[in-house]
Amino acid sequence: MSTDIGDYLGGQVHMIGIGGSSMSGLAEMLKKQGYNVSGSDSSESHALEALRNMDIDARAGHYPNMVREADIVIYSAAISKEDIERKEAYKLNIPQMERAVLLGQLMRGFDKRICVSGTHGKTTTCAMLAQILIESKLNPTIHVGGRMDSIGGSTRVGSKDIFLAEACEFNRSFLQMSPSIALVLNIEEDHMDCFGNMEGLENAFFDFLSLLPPDGAIIAFAEDDRVMRLCGRMEQECITFGMDIGDWTVKNLIHDEKGSPSFTALYKGKEMADISLIIGGDFNVLHALAAVACAHYLGVDLSIASKALAEFKGVHRRFEFTGEVKGMRLYHDYGHNPAEMQAAISVAKLQNRRVIAVMQPHTYSRVINMFNDYLTCTKDADITLVTDIYGAREVDPGNINSQMLVDGMLKNGVEAYLTPSFDDTEQFLLKYGKEGDLVLTMGCGNIDLLNEQMQINWDKSEER
Template identity: 40%
Template structure:
């Protein structure tokens, strides 16, 4: 067992330091007095931020980069045959996987707020961070996206609170130590690791089992899977939702012409006040309720919740306005890559934009596309035109099933859909067929953001 405190003031080397989580962990260690070095294939704004804070980062992976390291940190995507990991093994340098490091870091904070769920983790964690930060609780924050309020994906606070995303993939969250655990929802995903829904539910139950007896489990009452998981917690339990019978509930929902919802916040049947969200989408009401439940547990009042949620204007890659394809054609980008997320994001776009809506979708991983194929077929009904891009492989080999082209073919049986095999082809197709008044929504968790940026020729305001 590695004791992180033993390495304070010594050199910790991150392989793949540019990742959204790895860069955040590196920043926290820098603020806590560790020497940080790292390597990554690409230079990004995140690596530049770390260099400004004192990290030494090299582009590419070379064995000599770890020669003087005291501890090596890697992600699950970095395999044992990576040249830096191989050299670390030869030199006897201790190694630590990213999730294990996150688990060790959070031990240093008395209050540890972990936000889990198949969907919405980054948004709900960001909302919670905004509320607690603006209430001057000085939390340390670690999220899977970039939040303008904290100037990035991480903030090292000087308080006793650690707020973090708890990801279920490969059971990463079982290495964490929450005192407050939120479960936003439990849905079918990551089927390259999980066998079925029962396997997923048991994993979430094991996560809640990490809570101390005096901890708190918070879950969505509107979802049967979440309720089942929540009942297994060894601690006190609270629920949130819209449907009714919840500890924290939204009532009297209203939506403005920008797609932003407002609602009355009820706690145990008493109305505390009205909440107005600054981001579109009905699904964000549930994210806001989860954040509100945490804030109430921390002793905050309705004014703190209102101020924090009004300040949350979105996380990068979450229904983000990139610019215009041409005058009158706005381009939005969102991280949605699961059928439930695609459907919710398109519903948000449709409520915001009654005219022609284009959706460019990059499927993420061969396994997800194959195993959730029929759910994807039913996810795009709010789009007028669908373009399916080639599958983003991520960590997987090509399965040879051509499910990207098959998805477009199936969609085209009931709506206008086409498969295009490159970003250049997609860009030309949009330029040739879009007309003023259209909206282009680009969805995916891979490198599809490059297309969104490339075709957005000017910044516009919502």
């Protein structure tokens, strides 16, 4: 007999890995819908703090005793069967459900189920489209993988017409969803520990698109050969976008002195909307274009879409300015694979400052599989600092470490230094950082806490 989350409305839901970008949002959504929610995560984070502010008992550490109070346990794909809280649930015969299954069940009954997929850009594109739909008074239900100030978090419970969510490929999680509209932003190398090779990754995206109903639609990046190869195999309507090729294209792209882009969106050669963004980076032009393409398909007034995008301030942990220390401007970005880190640095360089990139490598398997890409992804930064690898769900295999990355970077002409801990990194930056520098911390682990640590310590020293 399959487990249905609806059977536990009003009951106690315990979430293992509650601090994750998706899990924390689902915790919010369950709380808003009338479930009692508790959870644990491996380490302290801003996400746990935010959940506690919503009266959710979210703790750092492992707490089998919390499981004993639960009616159902939700766990993320990163949590193995050997986790002590999951083992407690097995012992007590408490039903368990994987995160992606929960998300798929929450989407049921919605008329339009919009799923944003791709190796990079899911969160920003999803957030842009969310803001457009809200401004258009369509009252969407939203689950995005980052916190948006405009909705006070990462979820929004609206009507039963539109459910907008990110569709994550890791562990093939997106195969638990039931999209009626699928955005495919790109298909690039990542999660090889899960897929084995690029063919395996591409096949997973094909299986995802195969979930679409016959009258569904695909919004696809025209400049990605893998994406277009998959679209050629599908029977559903495919609407394409790209800088220069596709149904939706870009014209008159310019940047202001801060690097923020403005452009005209064309549909099959016809001028449809003038778009201006606050956030920098040409990759965000593509994210906005994908959002506009989907909005147009839904019948949204593009003048409203233009206004919404002009006011879009981004998502927390996406090239987010966090403060100033010793005259250095501190930023944080969630980018955790080489391509995303390179893109974040490209935005930093638009400010014409000396850029110090602080990399927290994420998971041992990713560093092993993409080792050579890590060695050059920060080459456009003036200085690169590398912290210890953030293992997340993984146990240290003993054959990879951050010193190996630094050695490889130096051989490739990158000025790199090993600063294993947050304290080491802070000391380096205070000693060698200069007024006017831009410091960019990067990673999806807990590296954002370094920004907070430095700000707190600096503010205390200034008070003295």
